Amino acid sequence: AQSVAQPEDQVNVAEGNPLTVKCTYSVSGNPYLFWYVQYPNRGLQFLLKYITGDNLVKGSYGFEAEFNKSQTSFHLKKPSALVSDSALYFCAVRDLRTGFQKLVFGTGTRLLVSP
Amino acid sequence: DSGVTQTPKHLITATGQRVTLRCSPRSGDLSVYWYQQSLDQGLQFLIQYYNGEERAKGNILERFSAQQFPDLHSELNLSSLELGDSALYFCASSREGTANSPLHFGNGTRLTVT
Numbered sequence A: 001a002q003s004v005a006q007p008e009d010q011v012n013v014a015e016g017n018p019l020t021v022k023c024t025y026s027v028s029g030n031p032y033l034f035w036y037v038q039y040p041n042r043g044l045q046f047l048l049k050y051i052t053g054d055n056l057v058k059g060s061y062g063f064e065a066e067f068n069k070s071q072t073s074f075h076l077k078k079p080s081a082l083v084s085d086s087a088l089y090f091c092a093v094r095d096l097r098t099g100f101q102k103l104v105f106g107t108g109t110r111l112l113v114s115p
Numbered sequence B: 001d002s003g004v005t006q007t008p009k010h011l012i013t014a015t016g017q018r019v020t021l022r023c024s025p026r027s028g029d030l031s032v033y034w035y036q037q038s039l040d041q042g043l044q045f046l047i048q049y050y051n052g053e054e055r056a057k058g059n060i061l062e063r064f065s066a067q068q069f070p071d072l073h074s075e076l077n078l079s080s081l082e083l084g085d086s087a088l089y090f091c092a093s094s095r096e097g098t099a100n101s102p103l104h105f106g107n108g109t110r111l112t113v114t
Helices: none
Strands: A003-006 A009-014 A020-023 A024-026 A033-038 A042-049 A056-058 A064-068 A073-079 A087-094 A104-105 A109-114 B005-007 B011-012 B020-023 B031-038 B042-050 B053-057 B064-068 B072-079 B087-094 B109-113
Touching: A003 A087, A003 A104, A009 A020, A020 A109, A024 A073, A033 A073, A042 A056, A042 A064, A042 B087, A056 B011, A087 B020, A104 B011, A104 B042, B005 B087, B011 B020, B020 B087, B031 B072, B042 B064, B042 B072
Parallel strands: A009 A109, B011 B109
Antiparallel strands: A003 A024, A020 A073, A033 A042, A033 A087, A056 A064, A064 A073, A087 A104, A087 A109, B005 B020, B020 B072, B031 B042, B031 B087, B042 B053, B064 B072, B087 B109
């Protein structure tokens, strides 16, 4: 089955420091990977995606993600965290079996950036 | 703003009742997806429609049903509600045909069953 795992329930980082939110995937075939962010009482907002090509993908709000095929990982990164980055982050993989295109989400990682 | 509109924002109802959640997808998007978000289950895929037809079914209970209308808006019907149905229900839409197109989510409907 197509799945992603987010091993950390919460990540704490000080403002100005680099941040990493981890995601590993398990897919058959080529992975179509996504990161989303959810702010309180809001829907999920698309941050970035990996389909093919460059292993470093740049997205919205200064976020980027590094795709690593050998480690089956797709970690979300930002060089300098902001307090406003505090939110819930979801990794997701596209389920392309039998033509379905739903997204399968990880359990989410809460990012807390302290001033 | 994702362009996906969900109504109502909040819904409080009693056990055993029936409710209807409504979703208008982004202009031009033919696919609509419904997800349920709860604290213990995370984000669960319920059902997908494409251009009026059911495309995929996930962990959707038999008490729940959905449909997509000719104008592409979608409704999720929840009946015989139980306390455990309390959750955030999200609708998302996407352009169909390309696996690399992201889903765009609405702000959700928060359902509270008392």
